[in-house]
Amino acid sequence: MEEIVDAISRAAVRIKRAIEFGDTSYSKSLNKTGDTQLKLDIASDLIIEEEFKKTLCVKAIISEEKETAQTLNEDGKYIVGYDPLDGSSLIDVNLAVGSIFAIYEKEADAKFITAAVYVVYGPRTEMVTAIDDVKLYRLDESSNFKEIKNIKLNKKGKLNASGGTQKGWADYHKKLIDDIFADGYRLRYSGGMVPDLHQILLKGGGLFSYPSTTDAPKGKLRLLFEVFPFAFVFEKAGGKAVDGKKRLLELEVSHIHDTSPCFFGSGDEIERVLNEYAKH
Numbered sequence: 001m002e003e004i005v006d007a008i009s010r011a012a013v014r015i016k017r018a019i020e021f022g023d024t025s026y027s028k029s030l031n032k033t034g035d036t037q038l039k040l041d042i043a044s045d046l047i048i049e050e051e052f053k054k055t056l057c058v059k060a061i062i063s064e065e066k067e068t069a070q071t072l073n074e075d076g077k078y079i080v081g082y083d084p085l086d087g088s089s090l091i092d093v094n095l096a097v098g099s100i101f102a103i104y105e106k107e108a109d110a111k112f113i114t115a116a117v118y119v120v121y122g123p124r125t126e127m128v129t130a131i132d133d134v135k136l137y138r139l140d141e142s143s144n145f146k147e148i149k150n151i152k153l154n155k156k157g158k159l160n161a162s163g164g165t166q167k168g169w170a171d172y173h174k175k176l177i178d179d180i181f182a183d184g185y186r187l188r189y190s191g192g193m194v195p196d197l198h199q200i201l202l203k204g205g206g207l208f209s210y211p212s213t214t215d216a217p218k219g220k221l222r223l224l225f226e227v228f229p230f231a232f233v234f235e236k237a238g239g240k241a242v243d244g245k246k247r248l249l250e251l252e253v254s255h256i257h258d259t260s261p262c263f264f265g266s267g268d269e270i271e272r273v274l275n276e277y278a279k280h
């Protein structure tokens with residue numbers, strides 16, 4: 001596992017430089033989910049592939065930017081699902097973006113996830129690893145990630161990151177979100193999953209939601225390389241992660257680009273979600 005974190009650290013340093021000084025224009029190609037790819041999406045994906053190719057314990061990789069899985073080292077133990085540059089469309093307005101990694105043994109499935117790592121490219125470059133516990137690292141002036149602290153969620157938080165097109169929300173979802181704001185929670189939503197969830201983890205808790213909507217009935221966020229890794233991080237940090245009815249880490253995957261409605265948060269906030277959604 002240390003080899004994988006080292007590979008991600010090397011890739012993160014290279015991707016940080018590509019974001020700061022690279023070509024931020026759009027390419028002519030689309031990814032599997034139909035998003036037009038930034039040249040940076042493609043460059044970041046290539047950087048990560050190159051670093052994992054040197055990491056013999058990585059058997060295969062599944063990238064959000066590619067249609068199918070790729071075998072790298074036949075005798076490897078792990079399969080890594082990753083989103084190389086999540087929220088990349090925010091780069092041209094200079095907002096934080098991130099890379100997300102789920103590490104699976106045997107096969108890419110929630111029941112075989114053994115670790116999760118994400119990197120936030122913001123005013124500072126930070127990395128969070130969830131293996132046995134959740135640790136925060138920060139890139140220092142010599143481009144090394146230094147351990148800062150362990151991350152633990154409080155039982156209840158103050159932030160509410162309410163995603164998804166609001167005109168497409170179910171009435172009961174709108175009631176849930178309005179009730180949370182009526183209790184004094186603060187809206188914190190940038191449109192970047194990584195910084196939005198990072199903020200909730202570091203500010204002690206709250207709720208991030210990307211529900212089923214009329215325009216995205218199965219939600220928008222991808223199971224293998226966005227939802228499962230953050231569900232693993234939140235549960236290891238003492239929080240919970242559900243689809244409205246059940247644990248996200250109990251969901252089955254039928255296609256590598258499957259999505260799901262998702263809620264990540266502190267225990268109290270997730271209980272509110274489950275109570276409201278149980279009525280429908």
Ligand code: P6P
Nearest residue numbers: 086087163164165191192193194
């Ligand atoms: P919306 C970025 O495109 C992303 O995949 C996640 O990073 C983010 O949480 C979500 O989409 C934002 O979606 O519909 O609010 O723009």
